[in-house]
Amino acid sequence: MKLGLTRFPRAAYAAVAASLALCALARLAAPAHAAAPEKLAIMVGGTNKLIYLPARLAEQLGYFKAEGLDVELLSQPTGIEGENEMLAGAVQGVVGFYDHTIDLQTRGKEVKTIVVFGQVPGEVQLVGAKSADAIRSMADVRGKTLGVTGLGSSTSFLTQYLAQRAGVPSTHYTLLPVGADGSFIAAMRQGRIHAGMTTEPTVTELLKSGDAKVLVDMRNVDGTRAALGGTYPASSLYVQTTWLDAHPDEAAKLARAFVKTLRYMHAHSAEQIAAQMPTEDVGNDRALYISALQASLPMYTVDGKMPADGPQTVLKVLSSFNPAVKGRHIDLSRTFTNQFVNDVKP
Incomplete structure (x- = not known):
């Protein structure tokens, strides 16, 4: 005997229909699965440089992951190389010096700093x-060879300005790109450069060994104002404006991660911060690293905001010798925004 549909109890039909309806409603009401976080690549002009420490520290503290970001930090010895990678679309952002945003505007490239790490260089x-x-x-410095990380880098901008301010034109000395860290130390010890501009922890290492002395110190606000006439926003996170317009949520998350990192740095000692850093960054001489970090702490902002007098000081420096900037109209409002750091809750 065949079992036709007519033999199936009507009550069962009703139960099945009700169950299907509830499943459909549940699917409609259930939130869509969150998309996997977009992988962001950020180029850092030297991940072991203390001027860029907030990038590595944010990673170590887990602040990127806490924001749902998948961030890969890449390292290049100079900011100019990171800038080129960003313009080519290989990375979404650069942790480098703010002054690149001004230089890039003269070349028709729209780039904005969205978090300022260092209020001084x-x-x-x-x-x-x-x-x-x-x-x-x-x-x-007339007739001398001066070391910089790279030609067109922020160290070359600043070196030329300091010399010009002292009455020495750029034609009266030689700029030699020697990189940073070990290559800079070697150039100084071998006498290939008479003087040079670098950052921590290289500074402390050369001072401790007796291979160098301080000529101009821009690790704090007072020293920077004496040398440059104002604060000089330097290490920062900058991105292409087109990327920023298309990814405001990612930008806001990056800003939160970095502002939380800056707050952590101002609430903890150099020893406590060093304890969070990877061994390859600290190096073999932990005491030297902590000493260098202690000397660097005054340069960091606490909130990621652009100092009020900063952009004008940077423009003044670049306009003094950089032919691409000198005499050009620069719209500073297009080179940075405090929008995202302003939105970070206390």
């Missing part, structure tokens, strides 16, 4: 111990 103009008697100020 954190750079130090060192003079080799063998040249210290002959070079007592930037007015004495």
